[in-house]
Amino acid sequence: MKLFYTLFLFTFMCFSANAQEATKKKSEQLLDVTFGFGSGQSTISFGYFKSWDLGKKQGFYIGTGVRLSNAFGKNQVFTSAPASLAANSANKDSLFSSAASTYAFNILLNLGYHISPKLDLGFNIDLIGASFGPSRIKLFSGNGTLDVTTAEPTSMNVLLVGNNDRGTLNSEFYLRYKVYKKIGVKLAYQHFFTELTTIEKVQTVPVQNDRFRNITNLFSVGLAYHF
Template sequence: MIASGLTYAQDSPAKSRFSADLGLSVGAQQYGGHAWLSNMHFLGAKRKIGIGYGIRWSSYFGTDQNFTSAPPEFAGKAEKEGTLTVANAQINSLNLAIFLQYNITSKLEAGFNIDAIGFSFGEEQGSAFAPPGTGTSNTAAYLASPTSTNILLVGANDRGSLYSEFFVRYKLNDRLAVKAAFSYYFLEYTTSQPIAANDDNDRFRNSASMVGLGVSYTIK
C-alpha cells in the first residue's frame, strides 16, 4: 500500500513548470527564430490541463514579402486592399504571451500559445506599393518600418507583429523535450507617410503560415 502511494507520487505531474524554449519556424521565402520563458500551472486531479504566461522574443526574416492593407475595415475588400512589397523584411518583437497545453501522456503534450501585447522594432526598409486592383504594376516607392505596438485584438483587429503556434511536444527526460509546431505569424509594417492611393492608410500586414521545430528545457 505504501509502495503504491510512492509510485503514484512519483508519476503525478508537477503543479507548475518554469521552462525555457527555443524554436525555428520556416515558410515560403521567410523564417523566424524564437526564444521564450514560460510559467505553466496545471489543473485538475490528474493535472492534464496547463495554463500559463510568459515572455517571448521573435525575429522574422522575409524576402520579397507582400503586406496587404491592415485596417480591419479593409479586410476582404479587393477595392480597398493595396499591396506593399518589402524586399528584405526584418522584424524583432518582444511580447507577453499566453500558453495552453494538454498532457496526453506522461511523455506526450499538445497545446497552443499566442502573443498578447508588446512591441516591435527593426530597420526602415524600402518598399513598393501597388494600389488596390493593380497587382504589381503601377507601383510607387515608400519607406516602411515595423509597427511599434503589438496587441492581440482578435483577427483583422490585431495590431503589430504577433506569433502563435499549435504544437506537439515529446519529453526525452524530466528536463528536456523536443517539439514540432504549426505557426501563424502576423507581421506588420507602417509606412513613413500615409498613402493617398490607399485611403491614407499607412499599415500593412503579412499573415504567414509556417512549420517549426523546437526544444524545451524545464528549469524548475
C-alpha cells in the same frame, strides 16, 4: 485565424471547469527556442513559459510567459492591415518587400494538455508587446500606380481578434516530447502576423492608411529546457 480563437475559447472553458475542482496545482517553468520555415519567411523565437496544472488529474495546464520572435522575409507582399480595409479585397493596396527583418517582444498565453508524462499538446498566442527593426525601402502598389516608400515594423503589438489585430504576433499549435528529464523537443504549426508602417499614409483610397500586413504559416521545430 478564426479557428485559433474558437479552439482557444473552447479550451479556456474546459480549463475553467477543471480549475474549480482543483485540489492542488503543480507549476512548471521552461525555456524554449523555436525555428520556423515558411514560404518567403523564416523565424527564430526565444521564450520563457510558466504554467499551472489544473483539475484533479492535472491533465490540463494554463500559463503565461514572454517571447522574442524574429522574422526574416524575402520577396513578400504586405496588404492593407486595418480591419475596415482588410475585410474587402477591393480596398486592399500592397507593399512589396525584397527583404524585411522584424523583432517582436510579446507577453503570451499558453494552453495545453498532458497526453502523457512526457508528451504535451498545446497552443500559445501573443497578447501584447512591442516590435522593432530596420527601416527599408518598399514598393507601394495602389490606385493603379507604383511608388517607392520607406517602412518599418509597427511599434505596438496587440491581439484584438482577426483583422483588428495590430503589429507582429506569433501563435502556434505544438506537440512537445520530453526526451530526457529536463530536455524536450517540439514540432509546431506557426501562424505569424508581421506588420509594417510606412513613413507617410501612402494609401489614400477609400481612406488614408500607413499599415500593411503579411500573414505566413510555417512548419516549426524547437527545443525546450524544463527547470
